[in-house]
Every structure is written in C-alpha cells, then in structure tokens.
Amino acid sequence: MATLRIATWNINSVRLRRPLLAELVAALDPDVLCLQETKCPDELFPLEEIRAQGFPHIAHRGMKGYNGVAVLSRIPFEIRHDDPNWCSKGDCRHLGVALDVPGGPIELHDFYVPAGGDTPDREVNPKFAHKLDFVAEATAWTRSRGPARRSVLVGDLNIAPCEHDVWSHKQMFGVVSHTPVEVEALTGWQAAGEWHDALRHFVPSDQKLYTWWSYRAKDWEASDRGRRLDHVWVSGDLAGTLSRHQVLKPARNWPQASDHVPVMVELAL
C-alpha cells in the first residue's frame, strides 16, 4: 500500500449517525476510522451495516448510554487486550489495535478522554479529577513503554493545548479544556511518548484550528467559537511519512451533525 489514511471522529451516537458514515467515506476515504462516544452497548453495535459500508474489520468497546469507542477498518488488525483499565472504571474510553500493514504492524490507539465537567477544580469537581487522573495514568503508561515507535494515537482528548486551538486564549483560560493544568498534562503525555502533533505538523501554530463547535451557539459558523479537541499524534519514526491532512468542517453542517467534525491524516508508508 502506498498510503494509509487514518480518520478520527467523535460521532456522538453511532446508531443515530451511522448513515453519516457514507458522507465521511465519500469525503475522506479513510482506511481506518476511529470513533468515540458511540454510546452503544456491544450487543447493539450496528456491525453488519458498517461492514456493508466498506469496513470488514471492526472492533468496538461500548456500554449503555455513555462513552464507547470503535475502530472501523479496511485493513486487518489485531485487538490489543493487555492495555490498562483506566482509573479502574471499565468505562470504554480506549481501544488499541495493531494494524497489519506492510513493513510491520502499526499500533493504533483510539482514546476518549473524560470531558471533565464545568468547574476546573479537582477538589470540588470529581469529573475534573477523573480527567486529570486519566491523563496522568496514560502519561505514566506511555512513559513506561518508552518512546513510541510505528504508532499512531488519535481521539477526542478533550483538551485544546495551543493558543490558537481555541477562539480566544484569554477568555478560555479558565474554561475546562484549555486551563493551564490540562494543557500541561496533555503536553506532558505527548512528551512522554515523544509523539508528534500531526495536525500542527500541517497547520502553523499561529493559525486557528478547531474540530469542535458547541451545539449551544445560535449560529456556530458565524460565532466560530471552536476548539481543537480532537487529535492525531504519530510516533517520531512516522513523522516523516505525514503526507496530507483534512479537518472536515462541512460535517458540522450535516443534518443531525455531531458537535465534533472528522479529522483525517494520511501517511505515505
């Protein structure tokens, strides 16, 4: 294979938005698509419909009502079964696979980091504490494995680390997703694996870059108060293969849109 296209999307209910996957495939043509917030118990996952949309290889880890991740693939893979049970909660926020590609397997990790609630104070807000604990655990795990090699990490990390990953660095300073403690935690995680930020590889750090716009805006496009919550990281040895990227902003205007848009990165292997 000449290229490997990996996409990630917080689909916010795989059953409700499963028809939109055809739009995504038409626009991005991904070899592998990682989903978050599938909100679907495993026994109800729409396996056959998604296979029919061109993804014969599917892994899903879901639960009733909340969370849930899935990997949809044209390429065979093996599910990793020995990854941590994050914060001992068993709450379906991570799925790791080994993609069977020429040149040896590529590890792919699909993460859905806790959103963290409204108050950025771990003493009064257990959701914020969970978010920080989750990232701390992931960082320790990453560090224990050494610098990432032939690996890609994607997902809704629910943190916008850079100044221009939010519409206003000043006004977002105290808002969960862009507080200094979260930014420090995320950049520490990234550093622990020597990961490369694939989207910022393509988009200069002085340019705005968003993947999420709130449902609560009267006109999301006019106000454009977005955040970059969705990420693609690649290991150092793959950074030189980064050949293309796409943030599918038009998806925010699809009927019954998710509040996140799909993001795609292409590797020239």
Added chain:
DNA sequence: ATGGTGGGGAACCCA
C-alpha cells in the same frame, strides 16, 4: 451570572 442545544432513554445522566 446565566443558559443556551444535543443524545440516551425514560428521570435525569452526560457532553
């Protein structure tokens, strides 16, 4: 300071 809009699934939980 507040509430704004969604999804899940049947009262509030979560984002």
